Amino acid sequence: xxxxxxxxxxxxxxxxxxxxxxxxxxxxxxxxxxxxxxxxxxxxxxxxxxxxxxxxxxxxxxxxxxxxxxxxxxxxxxxxxxxxxxxxxxxxxxxxxxxxxxxxxxxxxxxxxxxxxxxxxxxxxxxxxxxxxxxxxxxxxxxxxxxxxxxxxxxxxxxxxxxxxxxxxxxxxxxxxxxxxxxxxxxxxxxxxxxxxxxxxxxxxxxxxxxxxxxxxxxxxxxxxxxxxxxxxxxxxxxxxxxxxxxxxxxxxxxxxxxxxxxxxxxxxxxxxxxxxxxxxxxxxxxxxxxxxxxxxxxxxxxxxxxxxxxxxxxxxxxxxxxxxxxxxxxxxxxxxxxxxxxxxxxxxxxxxxxxxxxxxxxxxxxxxxxxxxxxxxxxxxxxxxxxxxxxxxxxxxxxxxxxxxxxxxxxxxxxxxxxxxxxxxxxxxxxxxxxxxxxxxxxxxxxxxxxxxxxxxxxxxxxxxxxxxxxxxxxxxxxxxxxxxxxxxxxxxxxxxxxxxxxxxxxxxxxxxxxxxxxxxxxxxxxxxxxxxxxxxxxxxxxxxxxxxxxxxxxxxxxxxxxxxxxxxxxxxxxxxxxxxxxxxxxxxxxxxxxxxxxxxxxxxxxxxxxxxxxxxxxxxxxxxxxxxxxxxxxxxxxxxxxxxxxxxxxxxxxxxxxxxxxxxxxxxx
Amino acid sequence: xxxxxxxxxxxxxxxxxxxxxxxxxxxxxxxxxxxxxxxxxxxxxxxxxxxxxxxxxxxxxxxxxxxxxxxxxxxxxxxxxxxxxxxxxxxxxxxxxxxxxxxxxxxxxxxxxxxxxxxxxxxxxxxxxxxxxxxxxxxxxxxxxxxxxxxxxxxxxxxxxxxxxxxxxxxxxxxxxxxxxxxxxxxxxxxxxxxxxxxxxxxxxxxxxxxxxxxxxxxxxxxxxxxxxxxxxxxxxxxxxxxxxxxxxxxxxxxxxxxxxxxxxxxxxxxxxxxxxxxxxxxxxxxxxxxxxxxxxxxxxxxxxxxxxxx
Numbered sequence: 001x002x003x004x005x006x007x008x009x010x011x012x013x014x015x016x017x018x019x020x021x022x023x024x025x026x027x028x029x030x031x032x033x034x035x036x037x038x039x040x041x042x043x044x045x046x047x048x049x050x051x052x053x054x055x056x057x058x059x060x061x062x063x064x065x066x067x068x069x070x071x072x073x074x075x076x077x078x079x080x081x082x083x084x085x086x087x088x089x090x091x092x093x094x095x096x097x098x099x100x101x102x103x104x105x106x107x108x109x110x111x112x113x114x115x116x117x118x119x120x121x122x123x124x125x126x127x128x129x130x131x132x133x134x135x136x137x138x139x140x141x142x143x144x145x146x147x148x149x150x151x152x153x154x155x156x157x158x159x160x161x162x163x164x165x166x167x168x169x170x171x172x173x174x175x176x177x178x179x180x181x182x183x184x185x186x187x188x189x190x191x192x193x194x195x196x197x198x199x200x201x202x203x204x205x206x207x208x209x210x211x212x213x214x215x216x217x218x219x220x221x222x223x224x225x226x227x228x229x230x231x232x233x234x235x236x237x238x239x240x241x242x243x244x245x246x247x248x249x250x251x252x253x254x255x256x257x258x259x260x261x262x263x264x265x266x267x268x269x270x271x272x273x274x275x276x277x278x279x280x281x282x283x284x285x286x287x288x289x290x291x292x293x294x295x296x297x298x299x300x301x302x303x304x305x306x307x308x309x310x311x312x313x314x315x316x317x318x319x320x321x322x323x324x325x326x327x328x329x330x331x332x333x334x335x336x337x338x339x340x341x342x343x344x345x346x347x348x349x350x351x352x353x354x355x356x357x358x359x360x361x362x363x364x365x366x367x368x369x370x371x372x373x374x375x376x377x378x379x380x381x382x383x384x385x386x387x388x389x390x391x392x393x394x395x396x397x398x399x400x401x402x403x404x405x406x407x408x409x410x411x412x413x414x415x416x417x418x419x420x421x422x423x424x425x426x427x428x429x430x431x432x433x434x435x436x437x438x439x440x441x442x443x444x445x446x447x448x449x450x451x452x453x454x455x456x457x458x459x460x461x462x463x464x465x466x467x468x469x470x471x472x473x474x475x476x477x478x479x480x481x482x483x484x485x486x487x488x489x490x491x492x493x494x495x496x497x498x499x500x501x502x503x504x505x506x507x508x509x510x511x512x513x514x515x516x517x518x519x520x521x522x523x524x525x526x527x528x529x530x531x532x533x534x535x536x537x538x539x540x541x542x543x544x545x546x547x548x549x550x551x552x553x554x555x556x557x558x559x560x561x562x563x564x565x566x567x568x569x570x571x572x573x574x575x576x577x578x579x580x581x582x583x584x585x586x587x588x589x590x591x592x593x594x595x596x597x598x599x600x601x602x603x604x605x606x607x608x609x610x611x612x613x614x615x616x617x618x619x620x621x622x623x624x625x626x627x628x629x630x631x632x633x634x635x636x637x638x639x640x641x642x643x644x645x646x647x648x649x650x651x652x653x654x655x656x657x658x659x660x661x662x663x664x665x666x667x668x669x670x671x
Numbered sequence: 672x673x674x675x676x677x678x679x680x681x682x683x684x685x686x687x688x689x690x691x692x693x694x695x696x697x698x699x700x701x702x703x704x705x706x707x708x709x710x711x712x713x714x715x716x717x718x719x720x721x722x723x724x725x726x727x728x729x730x731x732x733x734x735x736x737x738x739x740x741x742x743x744x745x746x747x748x749x750x751x752x753x754x755x756x757x758x759x760x761x762x763x764x765x766x767x768x769x770x771x772x773x774x775x776x777x778x779x780x781x782x783x784x785x786x787x788x789x790x791x792x793x794x795x796x797x798x799x800x801x802x803x804x805x806x807x808x809x810x811x812x813x814x815x816x817x818x819x820x821x822x823x824x825x826x827x828x829x830x831x832x833x834x835x836x837x838x839x840x841x842x843x844x845x846x847x848x849x850x851x852x853x854x855x856x857x858x859x860x861x862x863x864x865x866x867x868x869x870x871x872x873x874x875x876x877x878x879x880x881x882x883x884x885x886x887x888x889x890x891x892x893x894x895x896x897x898x899x900x901x902x903x904x905x906x907x908x909x910x911x912x913x914x915x916x917x918x919x920x921x922x923x924x925x926x927x928x929x930x931x932x933x934x935x936x937x938x939x940x941x942x943x944x945x946x947x948x949x950x951x952x953x954x955x956x957x958x959x960x961x962x963x964x965x966x967x968x969x970x971x972x973x974x975x976x977x978x979x980x981x982x
Binding site: 030031032033034035036037038039040041042043177178301303305492493539541543545546580583621622626670 | 704705707708709710711738739742743746748749750752760761762773780781782825827850852875876877878880881882883886904905906907909910
């Protein structure tokens with residue numbers, strides 16, 4: 001009996017103990033569960049993203065093209081994406097690069113448009129300005145988003161953000177999370193390959209690498225005659241354009257805690273569409289470009305409300321080109337440009353409603369390693385007089401911008417930037433505007449700003465050239481832009497926007513006379529560009545989710561010396577539709593309607609006729625266990641023969657014939 | 672065709688289309704930030720129970736099950752076309768907000784929901800009880816308390832702390848708050864804060880409450896300086912908090928389901944965010960006695976659970 005009671009006592013004590021232990025354990029368990037919940041919530045800091053403005057709230061006229069849109073469009077390169085943006089047109093140049101027309105202004109080198117990659121300016125060619133030298137045909141399959149801000153951007157970004165800023169955002173480690181590959185093949189023996197890899201590591205390090213390779217024989221546009229053939233002299237004409245191209249790109253984004261190293265290297269080799277001289281070149285005309293930038297940046301969190309972004313960077317651009325100037329006369333020219341500098345930007349969030357940013361930037365730009373040779377063929381070059389100079393330019397800038405929401409439905413933006421150059425002096429550019437949601441879903445926006453384009457080294461220093469002479473006393477080009485618009489969401493899924501713009505461009509850097517040679521460069525003349533951009537997009541919901549229809553239409557006029565500018569249409573329309581058949585397959589259609597474009601005064605040729613072309617695409621996403629995407633696109637479905645304007649000074653007969661029906665297919669595989 | 676036959680055919684056609692393609696989907700998609708987190712999962716379970724009882728179809732998507740959650744979720748939304756997406760936790764809400772901005776969204780278990788982008792009329796059940804409710808209880812229990820102090824992180828809790836300060840002012844309570852960026856700052860912040868206050872308030876800030884060590888630091892410092900602790904959850908009672916008012920987790924799930932059905936029926940104005948409906952008041956009599964705190968005896972009626980020293 002005693003033995004039985006003792007056993008009962010021991011068991012009882014054990015049970016009581018285990019019960020007490022269980023209670024304690026449960027309490028600790030509860031705390032752990034609570035802490036696990038808080039840890040999960042800690043993963044998302046929502047307020048950090050509030051620096052980025054929503055498209056609807058920004059005072060600038062902004063179009064965002066997402067990765068999804070790019071896939072549906074079936075874009076082969078950056079300009080295939082940009083041509084769908086209201087107010088933007090793409091046309092061919094004689095040398096091969098294509099030019100970006102923005103709001104009625106189009107120039108050979110697109111130097112009035114700033115292209116940026118992940119916020120870093122790409123106008124690395126200091127000799128001739130512009131970013132299209134290697135970025136016009138940038139492969140798009142590594143792009144996450146393209147943000148196009150039409151209007152002046154110098155108040156924030158400084159030089160050359162004159163008519164538009166195009167910011168290309170590429171996929172980062174988080175977006176990739178593994179290995180992505182793709183391959184594409186199409187007309188003109190075009191082939192594109194891509195491999196991207198990204199990973200986020202446990203120690204807060206992350207890495208993303210992109211590699212692209214592109215090769216094409218070009219559009220082989222017929223060239224019926226050139227300045228020699230029309231005189232009955234020996235010539236390559238009639239013939240075809242020699243716009244062959246091979247390029248590879250390598251991009252890297254490496255991060256550890258608040259540090260980041262990123263950059264992109266591009267090597268591009270291409271022929272020419274026609275030539276720089278008024279004769280059709282053969283395949284011996286070669287353009288070789290190397291471009292890269294390397295950036296080290298760090299964000300310093302001083303307080304929750306106060307952060308500082310710092311960066312140092314080094315940009316490089318080199319050209320090494322052979323041009324056929326006559327059947328037995330070739331020139332070999334080259335140069336290397338570098339830009340090295342840094343920037344510090346302070347971001348202060350006064351409250352949820354007000355953010356002030358201010359910054360200072362410094363850069364040193366240098367041009368050297370000049371090459372100038374000529375000879376009867378590319379194997380027998382002799383040194384020739386340099387047609388440009390080695391130069392060094394130093395510049396600094398300070399800027400401030402305040403974004404303030406005094407009311408929940410009103411945003412005010414005021415900013416200004418002062419830049420100082422050692423060669424042409426200083427320039428001050430303000431920007432201000434508001435975005436007011438007058439009624440729910442109806443917003444009114446207004447903005448005014450100025451911008452400048454710094455003279456390129458080639459414009460300052462062109463020498464020993466019988467045709468063109470530079471001008472070291474050039475001032476920057478200036479533009480003042482006023483714009484007003486309405487954004488409306490009248491029904492769910494529909495976004496409509498109307499924008500009126502008015503830009504006055506002064507001190508245009510252009511060829512002037514009198515001049516001892518054929519032409520000299522100076523600040524002369526002005527252009528007035530104004531127009532209305534209308535755009536609307538309706539995204540279907542419910543069972544048609546993923547489908548949308550969109551349209552944009554621009555009516556514009558650009559006046560110089562009382563006449564409409566050449567090579568720019570008075571109106572252009574884009575119609576788009578994407579139809580999602582099911583969760584996998586969708587079809588995309590695009591119609592581009594472009595108006596006639598006039599000639600320059602004195603050019604007696606008829607206007608370049610307007611045209612309409614239709615593109616069609618079929619896309620299959622997330623096939624084979626969501627690992628594979630396939631796409632097939634037909635460009636210029638009805639094989640419409642259409643032309644981009646050729647300038648008069650090349651004695652080109654007719655205009656540049658653009659490609660007829662063309663195809664491109666691609667396959668993407670995720671691992 | 673006779674008119675009667677035509678009418679029959681019309682009715683049949685209407686019934687067919689109403690039953691198939693043209694029928695409005697009332698399916699609810701539940702997006703869970705992390706299914707291994709007890710609070711999220713409890714809320715999800717209770718939410719589903721109520722939907723099932725009311726014959727509402729639902730599907731689940733757990734973010735931690737998907738390496739490429741953005742793309743997978745987008746595809747699922749396209750495929751299932753849910754009438755409403757219920758987001759459990761901030762991570763789920765932030766993702767869905769980007770992926771499906773045009774869909775009706777309902778959230779819960781998101782800390783300090785006012786920091787979220789709720790433009791366009793998202794619905795929600797707040798994670799925290801209203802600051803006015805918490806302060807009223809505090810004032811009811813401890814009428815003599817004049818100054819309370821709290822630690823918080825600006826990124827996570829700024830809006831909630833502002834609301835606390837505003838409501839405290841109305842009740843004649845002075846709030847001294849200190850923002851920290853890292854748990855390493857807790858010790859110094861407490862040393863500065865505690866001498867100035869009558870009571871320390873633990874709010875659900877994920878930076879302040881980063882780990883057990885930060886919890887230990889808070890209670891060690893408050894005990895050393897003989898300062899009572901008021902907490903948002905009864906899990907801190909065991910650590911030594913004298914009073915806690917906790918939002919009931921299961922109720923948040925059920926309340927969200929009720930709200931979801933009302934949203935589906937168009938009975939709720941856009942932008943409605945409800946405070947948690949259920950709460951539990953827990954009093955630590957042991958800590959209260961140890962600190963020899965004066966409190967309102969009548970307030971004991973509102974206590975759901977009293978914890979003594981023996982427990």
